[in-house]
Ligand SMILES: Nc1ncnc2c1ncn2[C@@H]1O[C@H](COP(=O)(O)OP(=O)(O)OP(=O)(O)O)[C@@H](O)[C@H]1O
Ligand SMILES: Nc1ncnc2c1ncn2[C@@H]1O[C@H](COP(=O)(O)OP(=O)(O)OP(=O)(O)O)[C@@H](O)[C@H]1O
């Protein structure tokens with residue numbers, strides 16, 4: 190069997206290879222969804238019409254290694270990832286989360302309880318509630334420690350997709366980029382970076398609510414830049430909205446430690462995973478209002494307008510470096526596996 | 530660290546050990562659910578009031594080994610398990626399912642597609658639709674092949690819990706018991722049993738709908754006898770309903786091959802997993818009507834009344850062998866791991 194006939198690490202890395210695998214293998218599983226968002230949209234979650242509102246649903250598994258990293262752990266990640274994907278669809282009040290754990294035989298009880306505690310803490314911060322779950326145990330050597338899956342649902346009267354950009358719209362990122370991926374990466378490789386490199390992992394549903402309240406219908410696209418980073422989000426926005434996207438590189442909020450680590454490793458923070466950020470597309474007239482609302486929230490102090498949608502070059506992402514412009518290529522995948 | 534401080538295979542085996550682990554570690558994650566079914570109920574899923582109906586939600590991970598077994602595979606299992614848990618809450622029309630896969634690096638594409646195909650087949654049989662998903666890849670040796678998680682939601686105007694039994698109610702099983710667990714077990718151990726030992730894995734939401742239509746409000750308790758088998762369901766019914774449960778052993782539908790395998794292995798079919806069955810508690814006056822409706826459906830032809838709830842010995846399960854009565858002890862766990 191050739192390598193092409195087998196699943197590789199790149200297929201889980203949030204870039205083009207993963208998208209292709211999903212399209213080729215899984216998209217056929219989803220039937221049409223009337224007046225809602227189904228599998229074919231490949232958005233952060235689904236939205237199914239029920240009466241006069243939508244039930245939004247999302248799922249993510251978490252396999253991050255190491256399980257505890259600067260700024261968070263797999264438990265906090267599992268709740269934040271779920272709450273944030275719901276919020277990205279416009280559903281900022283989670284109604285119920287599921288908690289499915291798969292544990293390796295011999296896993297320490299005490300560590301399980303620490304993971305549980307940080308799930309609980311993230312539930313508190315977001316107002317989420319776990320309503321059902323599942324527990325499986327695999328034999329020693331059959332799974333590496335623990336794997337978590339969370340699914341969630343919420344209802345909303347307005348669904349925000351990732352396909353709503355029009356030329357002229359502004360793009361806002363809710364804070365500094367690349368913290369999560371760089372924190373996991375440097376911890377895993379035992380790199381010694383100066384300063385405080387910490388994951389941004391956090392539920393941001395309340396921050397997103399502030400943006401939606403400020404911008405109303407002028408908030409037209411949202412996506413959390415997890416695997417594949419901000420670059421992947423911008424490519425999806427551009428492709429689905431059929432617009433070009435121009436990013437102003439100088440305006441990108443990047444912590445000095447992340448910049449340093451990126452230079453050391455030769456990795457652009459634009460392609461590195463975040464777990465407590467959103468990229469938001471807003472009609473130009475409301476951009477400053479939304480920005481101000483984000484900055485007024487503790488999790489949005491470093492929010493910035495980073496670019497705009499343009500009519501030229503639909504489907505492509507252009508980086509304006511201040512000295513010139515370059516095309517941002519879509520990556521095959523995040524530079525390292527098991528990031529989340 | 531002592532064994533008691535570590536998670537063991539028994540903690541995933543659907544018996545007392547698992548229930549204790551969940552109660553001690555995870556129940557604290559669930560806040561109170563008003564006018565619905567939350568984590569504390571430990572039912573097949575949760576039910577959250579939304580307007581004049583309930584949104585039902587459930588999750589299960591699947592780690593079965595081998596992935597293909599007589600009568601089914603991990604893909605069919607993942608859809609059936611999810612659809613059936615929704616149905617056990619009274620929600621027989623799934624509105625959306627999630628599909629989260631965790632794949633080991635090097636997994637054959639062709640096998641992934643076969644699994645996808647049987648998920649699709651089970652979706653067709655049940656009317657279910659996958660609306661969102663997630664794909665992670667773990668390195669070689671970090672997970673044994675593939676793990677699936679499905680979560681689902683549906684709405685219903687009437688929730689059926691597993692706590693509704695009253696003395697006098699009849700207990701119905703929708704068909705022969707022990708097929709799934711015995712099929713997996715004999716395949717795994719390479720046992721040579723005569724006859725056709727096949728898993729019963731199937732979505733039974735439409736069968737359950739027939740029972741609900743026939744019995745109406747007289748259907749008062751439902752649970753699918755997965756890990757831990759019919760015995761575990763009866764113990765939960767007895768404990769939660771605060772009734773005694775008497776099972777008429779002679780009336781239990783058991784295929785000859787399952788009986789033979791059980792005798793060979795020294796395992797009572799009552800404690801063996803099923804993946805296409807339900808145990809239903811019905812007010813006595815409607816029992817025959819519900820039984821007839823079940824038997825009229827292709828998946829319910831072997832349905833039988835297997836016992837009744839009584840006022841004596843609340844919380845306990847008594848087996849009437851025809852020659853005398855014995856207490857059925859609650860098992861620590863299913864006799865083998867990775868059954869589903
Ligand atoms: N196995 C699968 N089956 C069906 N759909 C899938 C599957 N895996 C991914 N998808 C769909 O593909 C799209 C991309 O999934 P992805 O997991 O990258 O989104 P995300 O959850 O927002 O990102 P992340 O997992 O990095 O947090 C989503 O619309 C998702 O529903
Ligand atoms: N990790 C967990 N966190 C929260 N609740 C859990 C967890 N594991 C199990 N539960 C809850 O415990 C109860 C029993 O779970 P269990 O998985 O045995 O039910 P089931 O899905 O009906 O059975 P099976 O998994 O064998 O199909 C359910 O109410 C479930 O929500």
Ligand SMILES: [Mg+2]
Pocket residue numbers: 233273274277412413415
């Ligand atoms: Mg997302």
Ligand SMILES: [Mg+2]
Pocket residue numbers: 248249270271274415
């Ligand atoms: Mg996600």
Ligand SMILES: [Mg+2]
Pocket residue numbers: 322323324588589590
């Ligand atoms: Mg379960």
Ligand SMILES: [Mg+2]
Pocket residue numbers: 573613614617752753755
């Ligand atoms: Mg169940």
Ligand SMILES: [Mg+2]
Pocket residue numbers: 588589610611614755
């Ligand atoms: Mg189940």
Ligand SMILES: [Mg+2]
Pocket residue numbers: 248249250662663664
């Ligand atoms: Mg995902």
